[in-house]
Amino acid sequence: MLTLAIGDIYIPDRAFELPQKFRKLLCPNPNTIPTNNKLSKVLCLGNVINSYDTLKFLYDLSPSFNMVRGEFDSPQILSQQIASLNGKEPQIPTYNIIQHDNLKIGFTNGYLVVPKNDPLALLTFAREIDVDILIWGGTHKVEAYTLDGKFFINPGSATGAYNFDWPEKEEASEDEGEGPEDSKEENPESLKVENKEKETDNTIKKNDENNIDKKDETENNELENKQDMSKEVNESKEKGDADSKDEEAETNKEDSKDASENDINLIEEVKELTSAIPSFCLLDTHDSTCTLYIYTYFHGEVKVDKVTYQKE
Template identity: 40%
Template structure:
């Protein structure tokens, strides 16, 4: 490591920059609760009084307009995994398993045949013995460029897919 003047730098949680006729806010997505929620992001954009809000933390590229404001999540330049996706998938699988257990319990109450009960118990034991492994979704490296001219912002999204770079272009005009 090289010691320098930025070793103890304290970076702000938010930054607002005026470019052309547009105000651009940049925040860390972890400061938004619930995380990545469009209405929560809209609230932040209104509080910062910005036309464009750039946030991150999800490692997924996103761009959309909501209530006259433009929202940009640049994704991950390195293609890093987002562990939150894995936890969300685990929560969803647990919820599905709970629903299945509930349905199975209802079915068991209706069944009087002991033989069927024994078979279901064996299936449940087998399911419980199997370890839960969640295959992560392969992330794609992305980065974004904002081209601001007056009241118009053109967003270029570069995504690395299957060994090639794909470029998408989205325009936003301040109302």
């Protein structure tokens, strides 16, 4: 028998409904109750919000419906809605544990785990409640990994609801070796080079003084030629100013184009970091083995990945 792990639905706050292909997969027999005779249990990780229709859809899927409270769920509203389904008003816990064969499975929304989504914090929590498999949510990102002999599963968001948490992005490694610091001590060779440069500068200055005297003698003769050339210089200057204005305008256009492209790239990057792919998980447990099926809805198609866990 299969166990459904699903959560972070956020209807109607952040999503309108479950993807239709998910609904058809999960509910093959809508006219019968339970609507899916292959499911033995439904584990809902919370954040359903206020959608009674969605809660009823999940409740009718299997004979056993188990739910924990999400960060944005109202315990009073959830209790009333579940009471209208089964006639009893239950207490909605923050975590719960079920036993299936030789495997103990714990599930929680994860918002009480600090730091949030931290593997070591999740491992500590799994040890505290003494479970072999821990299912958590709240991140809207599907994950599955083993750590210290335990299996950790995050089914993601069933609707692909966006997340307000700070996006997680891998930072560039800072372990790369730093370059050598600039030496403040001066070596003798550098001092020799500087002295040679100073001598060269003095020689250039003397030559410049001699050249100035010669220029004074020829300035009177060149004055008339300069006056004739001034008109040509002014004309070329005006032409150069016009060309520089055209170049400046073209540069501004290119800069604005680059800025707009950078803005678009930044928006796409933020969108990628904050968006989520609709997903849920099915657990097929037998003895000490759990086979996990990860369902994702991407570009209008449902994809399935398989992960197997064997209890040590």
